[in-house]
Amino acid sequence: MASSKSGERKTQILQMLAEMLEHPKGERITTAALAARLQVSEAALYRHFASKAQMFEGLIEFIENSVFGLFNVISESEASGLIQARKAILMLLTFAERNKGMTRVLIGDALVSEDERLQGRMNQFLDRIEASLRQCLRNALAANELPATDDIHARASLILHFVLGRWHRYAKSGWKRSPSEHLDVQIQIMLS
Template structure:
Protein backbone atom coordinates (compact mmCIF):
# COMPACT_ATOMS: atom_id res chain seq x y z
CA UNK A 1 0.00 0.00 0.00
CA UNK A 2 3.03 2.29 0.20
CA UNK A 3 2.68 3.03 -3.53
CA UNK A 4 -0.62 4.84 -2.96
CA UNK A 5 -0.39 8.54 -3.86
CA UNK A 6 -1.32 11.08 -1.12
CA UNK A 7 -4.52 12.21 -2.88
CA UNK A 8 -5.55 8.61 -3.44
CA UNK A 9 -4.88 7.71 0.20
CA UNK A 10 -6.98 10.67 1.36
CA UNK A 11 -9.85 9.53 -0.85
CA UNK A 12 -9.43 5.96 0.38
CA UNK A 13 -9.66 7.18 4.00
CA UNK A 14 -12.87 9.09 3.24
CA UNK A 15 -14.38 6.14 1.35
CA UNK A 16 -13.58 3.81 4.23
CA UNK A 17 -15.05 6.25 6.74
CA UNK A 18 -18.24 6.47 4.66
CA UNK A 19 -18.38 2.66 4.44
CA UNK A 20 -17.99 2.35 8.21
CA UNK A 21 -20.88 4.80 8.66
CA UNK A 22 -23.08 2.36 6.73
CA UNK A 23 -23.16 0.11 9.79
CA UNK A 24 -26.84 0.23 10.79
CA UNK A 25 -25.97 -0.05 14.49
CA UNK A 26 -24.23 3.30 14.18
CA UNK A 27 -21.37 2.64 16.57
CA UNK A 28 -18.97 5.48 17.29
CA UNK A 29 -16.15 5.50 14.78
CA UNK A 30 -12.67 5.80 16.21
CA UNK A 31 -9.47 6.59 14.38
CA UNK A 32 -8.10 3.28 15.69
CA UNK A 33 -10.96 1.35 14.04
CA UNK A 34 -10.58 3.35 10.84
CA UNK A 35 -6.82 2.73 10.77
CA UNK A 36 -7.37 -0.99 11.39
CA UNK A 37 -9.89 -1.18 8.54
CA UNK A 38 -7.36 0.49 6.24
CA UNK A 39 -4.52 -1.65 7.61
CA UNK A 40 -2.43 1.43 8.43
CA UNK A 41 -1.33 3.11 11.66
CA UNK A 42 -3.28 5.95 13.22
CA UNK A 43 -0.23 8.10 12.53
CA UNK A 44 -0.71 7.38 8.82
CA UNK A 45 -4.25 8.80 9.06
CA UNK A 46 -2.95 11.93 10.73
CA UNK A 47 -0.49 12.50 7.88
CA UNK A 48 -3.53 13.16 5.68
CA UNK A 49 -5.97 14.69 8.17
CA UNK A 50 -5.14 16.71 11.28
CA UNK A 51 -8.13 15.26 13.16
CA UNK A 52 -11.17 13.03 12.87
CA UNK A 53 -13.24 16.22 12.57
CA UNK A 54 -11.22 17.08 9.47
CA UNK A 55 -12.06 13.64 8.03
CA UNK A 56 -15.76 14.35 8.55
CA UNK A 57 -15.25 17.78 6.97
CA UNK A 58 -13.86 15.97 3.92
CA UNK A 59 -17.06 13.92 3.70
CA UNK A 60 -19.18 17.04 4.13
CA UNK A 61 -17.25 18.80 1.35
CA UNK A 62 -17.90 15.81 -0.91
CA UNK A 63 -21.61 15.90 -0.05
CA UNK A 64 -21.85 19.65 -0.62
CA UNK A 65 -20.02 19.64 -3.95
CA UNK A 66 -22.02 16.64 -5.21
CA UNK A 67 -25.44 17.85 -4.10
CA UNK A 68 -25.08 21.50 -5.07
CA UNK A 69 -23.39 20.59 -8.35
CA UNK A 70 -26.44 18.46 -9.20
CA UNK A 71 -28.85 21.19 -8.04
CA UNK A 72 -27.10 23.67 -10.36
CA UNK A 73 -27.40 21.21 -13.27
CA UNK A 74 -31.09 20.68 -12.59
CA UNK A 75 -31.69 24.44 -12.33
CA UNK A 76 -29.92 25.07 -15.64
CA UNK A 77 -31.65 22.25 -17.51
CA UNK A 78 -35.19 22.54 -16.14
CA UNK A 79 -37.02 25.82 -16.74
CA UNK A 80 -40.33 24.76 -15.16
CA UNK A 81 -40.17 25.71 -11.47
CA UNK A 82 -42.34 22.85 -10.20
CA UNK A 83 -40.46 20.24 -12.20
CA UNK A 84 -37.20 21.78 -11.00
CA UNK A 85 -38.27 21.44 -7.33
CA UNK A 86 -39.47 17.87 -7.93
CA UNK A 87 -36.19 16.92 -9.62
CA UNK A 88 -34.12 18.44 -6.80
CA UNK A 89 -36.18 16.61 -4.16
CA UNK A 90 -35.90 13.29 -6.00
CA UNK A 91 -32.15 13.76 -6.49
CA UNK A 92 -31.66 14.43 -2.75
CA UNK A 93 -33.55 11.25 -1.87
CA UNK A 94 -31.62 9.23 -4.46
CA UNK A 95 -28.30 10.61 -3.17
CA UNK A 96 -29.15 9.41 0.34
CA UNK A 97 -30.26 6.01 -0.91
CA UNK A 98 -27.01 5.51 -2.83
CA UNK A 99 -24.88 6.81 0.06
CA UNK A 100 -26.29 5.43 3.32
CA UNK A 101 -23.16 6.26 5.34
CA UNK A 102 -23.27 9.85 4.16
CA UNK A 103 -26.96 9.98 5.07
CA UNK A 104 -25.86 9.53 8.70
CA UNK A 105 -23.69 12.63 8.21
CA UNK A 106 -26.56 14.53 6.53
CA UNK A 107 -28.86 13.82 9.48
CA UNK A 108 -26.17 14.66 12.02
CA UNK A 109 -26.44 11.14 13.46
CA UNK A 110 -22.75 10.41 12.80
CA UNK A 111 -21.71 13.78 14.23
CA UNK A 112 -23.23 13.45 17.71
CA UNK A 113 -19.97 13.18 19.66
CA UNK A 114 -17.85 15.10 17.18
CA UNK A 115 -16.84 18.77 16.95
CA UNK A 116 -19.96 20.97 17.10
CA UNK A 117 -18.84 22.96 14.06
CA UNK A 118 -19.60 19.87 11.94
CA UNK A 119 -23.27 19.92 13.00
CA UNK A 120 -23.38 23.67 12.37
CA UNK A 121 -22.12 23.00 8.86
CA UNK A 122 -24.84 20.41 8.27
CA UNK A 123 -27.42 22.94 9.53
CA UNK A 124 -26.08 25.42 6.97
CA UNK A 125 -26.38 22.75 4.27
CA UNK A 126 -30.05 22.27 5.18
CA UNK A 127 -30.59 26.04 4.97
CA UNK A 128 -28.95 26.12 1.55
CA UNK A 129 -31.20 23.27 0.39
CA UNK A 130 -34.27 25.17 1.54
CA UNK A 131 -32.99 28.24 -0.32
CA UNK A 132 -32.62 26.15 -3.50
CA UNK A 133 -36.21 24.93 -3.11
CA UNK A 134 -37.34 28.53 -2.48
CA UNK A 135 -35.73 29.67 -5.74
CA UNK A 136 -37.41 26.89 -7.72
CA UNK A 137 -40.76 27.52 -6.08
CA UNK A 138 -40.57 31.29 -6.62
CA UNK A 139 -40.05 30.46 -10.28
CA UNK A 140 -43.07 28.12 -10.12
CA UNK A 141 -45.15 30.91 -8.53
CA UNK A 142 -44.06 33.36 -11.24
CA UNK A 143 -45.23 30.75 -13.76
CA UNK A 144 -48.71 30.83 -12.18
CA UNK A 145 -48.64 27.54 -10.27
CA UNK A 146 -49.59 29.06 -6.89
CA UNK A 147 -49.53 32.45 -5.11
CA UNK A 148 -46.08 34.02 -4.64
CA UNK A 149 -46.51 34.22 -0.86
CA UNK A 150 -46.65 30.40 -0.65
CA UNK A 151 -43.17 29.77 -2.10
CA UNK A 152 -41.25 30.05 1.18
CA UNK A 153 -43.73 27.89 3.12
CA UNK A 154 -43.72 25.24 0.39
CA UNK A 155 -39.90 25.27 0.30
CA UNK A 156 -39.76 24.77 4.07
CA UNK A 157 -42.27 21.92 3.87
CA UNK A 158 -40.38 20.23 1.05
CA UNK A 159 -37.06 20.56 2.89
CA UNK A 160 -38.63 19.13 6.06
CA UNK A 161 -39.96 16.21 4.03
CA UNK A 162 -36.46 15.47 2.64
CA UNK A 163 -34.82 15.72 6.07
CA UNK A 164 -37.51 13.46 7.51
CA UNK A 165 -36.99 10.82 4.82
CA UNK A 166 -33.23 10.91 5.41
CA UNK A 167 -33.72 10.57 9.15
CA UNK A 168 -36.15 7.66 8.79
CA UNK A 169 -33.69 5.93 6.45
CA UNK A 170 -30.79 6.34 8.90
CA UNK A 171 -32.76 5.57 12.08
CA UNK A 172 -34.24 2.35 10.67
CA UNK A 173 -30.83 0.95 9.80
CA UNK A 174 -31.42 1.81 6.12
CA UNK A 175 -34.55 -0.37 6.00
CA UNK A 176 -36.98 2.28 4.71
CA UNK A 177 -35.64 3.70 1.47
CA UNK A 178 -36.01 7.47 1.10
CA UNK A 179 -37.38 7.14 -2.43
CA UNK A 180 -40.27 4.78 -1.59
CA UNK A 181 -43.46 6.45 -2.90
CA UNK A 182 -41.57 9.74 -2.90
CA UNK A 183 -42.63 10.83 -6.37
CA UNK A 184 -46.31 10.78 -5.41
CA UNK A 185 -45.64 12.38 -2.01
CA UNK A 186 -43.60 15.19 -3.56
CA UNK A 187 -46.35 15.79 -6.11
CA UNK A 188 -48.90 16.02 -3.27
CA UNK A 189 -46.71 18.52 -1.40
CA UNK A 190 -46.40 20.69 -4.50
CA UNK A 191 -50.08 20.75 -5.51
Protein backbone atom coordinates (compact mmCIF):
# COMPACT_ATOMS: atom_id res chain seq x y z
CA MET A 1 0.00 0.00 0.00
CA ALA A 2 2.81 2.43 0.89
CA SER A 3 4.53 1.94 -2.48
CA SER A 4 1.25 2.73 -4.25
CA LYS A 5 0.94 5.97 -2.30
CA SER A 6 4.63 6.67 -2.92
CA GLY A 7 4.10 6.18 -6.66
CA GLU A 8 1.08 8.47 -6.58
CA ARG A 9 3.05 11.16 -4.73
CA LYS A 10 5.93 10.89 -7.23
CA THR A 11 3.44 11.34 -10.06
CA GLN A 12 1.91 14.37 -8.31
CA ILE A 13 5.35 15.93 -7.90
CA LEU A 14 6.19 15.41 -11.57
CA GLN A 15 2.77 16.72 -12.68
CA MET A 16 3.23 19.87 -10.60
CA LEU A 17 6.76 20.37 -11.93
CA ALA A 18 5.43 20.06 -15.49
CA GLU A 19 2.61 22.50 -14.68
CA MET A 20 5.07 25.02 -13.24
CA LEU A 21 7.19 24.70 -16.42
CA GLU A 22 4.22 25.92 -18.46
CA HIS A 23 5.06 29.45 -17.33
CA PRO A 24 8.31 30.26 -19.13
CA LYS A 25 8.51 33.76 -17.66
CA GLY A 26 7.51 32.66 -14.18
CA GLU A 27 9.75 32.30 -11.18
CA ARG A 28 12.74 29.98 -11.30
CA ILE A 29 11.59 26.55 -10.27
CA THR A 30 13.19 25.67 -6.98
CA THR A 31 12.42 22.73 -4.75
CA ALA A 32 11.07 25.27 -2.22
CA ALA A 33 8.65 26.70 -4.81
CA LEU A 34 7.64 23.20 -5.91
CA ALA A 35 7.06 22.10 -2.31
CA ALA A 36 4.99 25.24 -1.64
CA ARG A 37 2.77 24.57 -4.67
CA LEU A 38 2.23 21.00 -3.48
CA GLN A 39 1.70 22.20 0.10
CA VAL A 40 4.37 19.83 1.43
CA SER A 41 7.83 20.31 2.92
CA GLU A 42 10.99 20.12 0.82
CA ALA A 43 11.91 17.09 2.90
CA ALA A 44 8.76 15.39 1.59
CA LEU A 45 10.02 15.94 -1.97
CA TYR A 46 13.36 14.40 -1.09
CA ARG A 47 11.67 11.29 0.26
CA HIS A 48 10.65 10.58 -3.33
CA PHE A 49 13.52 12.09 -5.34
CA ALA A 50 17.18 12.40 -4.30
CA SER A 51 17.56 15.72 -6.15
CA LYS A 52 15.83 18.17 -8.46
CA ALA A 53 17.84 16.63 -11.30
CA GLN A 54 16.17 13.30 -10.51
CA MET A 55 12.78 15.01 -10.81
CA PHE A 56 13.72 16.28 -14.28
CA GLU A 57 14.93 12.77 -15.14
CA GLY A 58 11.44 11.58 -14.23
CA LEU A 59 9.95 14.05 -16.72
CA ILE A 60 12.46 13.02 -19.39
CA GLU A 61 11.63 9.36 -18.79
CA PHE A 62 7.93 10.17 -19.24
CA ILE A 63 8.72 11.98 -22.51
CA GLU A 64 10.88 9.12 -23.79
CA ASN A 65 8.35 6.44 -22.92
CA SER A 66 5.47 8.39 -24.42
CA VAL A 67 7.18 9.41 -27.66
CA PHE A 68 8.87 6.10 -28.43
CA GLY A 69 5.77 4.16 -27.43
CA LEU A 70 3.86 6.21 -29.99
CA PHE A 71 6.62 5.73 -32.61
CA ASN A 72 6.22 1.95 -32.10
CA VAL A 73 2.44 2.15 -32.54
CA ILE A 74 2.89 4.15 -35.75
CA SER A 75 5.49 1.77 -37.22
CA GLU A 76 3.39 -1.30 -36.34
CA SER A 77 0.13 0.10 -37.70
CA GLU A 78 1.37 1.70 -40.94
CA ALA A 79 3.08 -0.08 -43.82
CA SER A 80 3.89 3.08 -45.78
CA GLY A 81 7.13 4.76 -44.71
CA LEU A 82 5.87 8.16 -45.83
CA ILE A 83 2.68 7.78 -43.80
CA GLN A 84 4.83 6.67 -40.83
CA ALA A 85 6.93 9.84 -41.20
CA ARG A 86 3.84 12.05 -41.58
CA LYS A 87 2.21 10.55 -38.49
CA ALA A 88 5.49 10.80 -36.54
CA ILE A 89 5.77 14.53 -37.30
CA LEU A 90 2.15 15.08 -36.27
CA MET A 91 2.67 13.03 -33.09
CA LEU A 92 5.77 15.00 -32.07
CA LEU A 93 4.02 18.33 -32.55
CA THR A 94 0.79 17.19 -30.89
CA PHE A 95 2.75 15.85 -27.90
CA ALA A 96 4.26 19.31 -27.40
CA GLU A 97 0.90 21.03 -27.80
CA ARG A 98 -0.67 18.80 -25.15
CA ASN A 99 2.31 18.95 -22.78
CA LYS A 100 3.44 22.56 -22.60
CA GLY A 101 5.70 22.09 -19.60
CA MET A 102 7.35 19.11 -21.26
CA THR A 103 7.96 21.26 -24.35
CA ARG A 104 10.27 23.43 -22.27
CA VAL A 105 12.20 20.27 -21.38
CA LEU A 106 12.23 19.17 -25.05
CA ILE A 107 13.81 22.43 -26.19
CA GLY A 108 16.21 22.55 -23.25
CA ASP A 109 14.82 25.80 -21.78
CA ALA A 110 13.94 24.19 -18.48
CA LEU A 111 17.35 22.52 -18.23
CA VAL A 112 19.57 25.60 -18.62
CA SER A 113 20.54 25.97 -14.97
CA GLU A 114 20.20 22.27 -14.13
CA ASP A 115 22.68 19.39 -14.13
CA GLU A 116 24.32 19.24 -17.58
CA ARG A 117 23.79 15.48 -17.84
CA LEU A 118 20.06 16.27 -18.30
CA GLN A 119 20.78 18.19 -21.50
CA GLY A 120 23.00 15.31 -22.59
CA ARG A 121 20.10 12.94 -22.10
CA MET A 122 17.82 15.20 -24.14
CA ASN A 123 20.46 15.29 -26.90
CA GLN A 124 20.41 11.48 -26.95
CA PHE A 125 16.61 11.61 -27.09
CA LEU A 126 16.77 13.87 -30.16
CA ASP A 127 19.31 11.53 -31.78
CA ARG A 128 16.87 8.65 -31.22
CA ILE A 129 14.03 10.65 -32.79
CA GLU A 130 16.21 11.33 -35.83
CA ALA A 131 17.09 7.62 -36.05
CA SER A 132 13.37 6.73 -35.85
CA LEU A 133 12.61 9.21 -38.64
CA ARG A 134 15.42 7.72 -40.74
CA GLN A 135 13.82 4.30 -40.29
CA CYS A 136 10.49 5.63 -41.56
CA LEU A 137 12.30 7.07 -44.57
CA ARG A 138 14.22 3.80 -45.14
CA ASN A 139 10.84 2.07 -45.25
CA ALA A 140 9.65 4.63 -47.80
CA LEU A 141 12.80 4.12 -49.87
CA ALA A 142 12.37 0.33 -49.79
CA ALA A 143 8.76 0.70 -50.97
CA ASN A 144 9.81 3.09 -53.79
CA GLU A 145 7.87 5.94 -52.16
CA LEU A 146 11.01 8.07 -52.42
CA PRO A 147 13.55 8.17 -55.26
CA ALA A 148 16.47 5.74 -54.87
CA THR A 149 18.82 8.73 -54.83
CA ASP A 150 17.10 10.33 -51.82
CA ASP A 151 19.40 11.28 -48.94
CA ILE A 152 17.39 9.99 -45.99
CA HIS A 153 19.97 11.27 -43.49
CA ALA A 154 19.56 14.84 -44.74
CA ARG A 155 15.77 14.49 -44.93
CA ALA A 156 15.51 13.07 -41.37
CA SER A 157 17.72 15.92 -40.11
CA LEU A 158 15.51 18.47 -41.89
CA ILE A 159 12.38 16.97 -40.32
CA LEU A 160 13.93 16.92 -36.84
CA HIS A 161 15.01 20.55 -37.16
CA PHE A 162 11.57 21.52 -38.42
CA VAL A 163 10.00 19.87 -35.34
CA LEU A 164 12.53 21.55 -33.02
CA GLY A 165 11.77 24.91 -34.62
CA ARG A 166 8.05 24.39 -34.13
CA TRP A 167 8.58 23.44 -30.48
CA HIS A 168 10.70 26.56 -29.92
CA ARG A 169 8.25 28.89 -31.60
CA TYR A 170 5.36 27.42 -29.62
CA ALA A 171 7.16 27.92 -26.31
CA LYS A 172 8.59 31.35 -27.18
CA SER A 173 5.19 32.62 -28.33
CA GLY A 174 3.81 31.90 -24.87
CA TRP A 175 1.88 28.93 -26.30
CA LYS A 176 0.05 31.13 -28.83
CA ARG A 177 1.58 29.84 -32.11
CA SER A 178 0.31 26.31 -32.60
CA PRO A 179 3.03 23.89 -33.68
CA SER A 180 0.61 22.38 -36.20
CA GLU A 181 -0.09 25.68 -38.00
CA HIS A 182 0.02 25.13 -41.83
CA LEU A 183 1.30 21.63 -41.12
CA ASP A 184 -0.27 19.73 -44.02
CA VAL A 185 1.40 21.90 -46.67
CA GLN A 186 4.74 21.87 -44.90
CA ILE A 187 4.74 18.09 -44.43
CA GLN A 188 3.92 17.73 -48.11
CA ILE A 189 6.98 19.83 -48.97
CA MET A 190 9.27 17.87 -46.60
CA LEU A 191 8.12 14.45 -47.77
CA SER A 192 7.81 15.03 -51.51
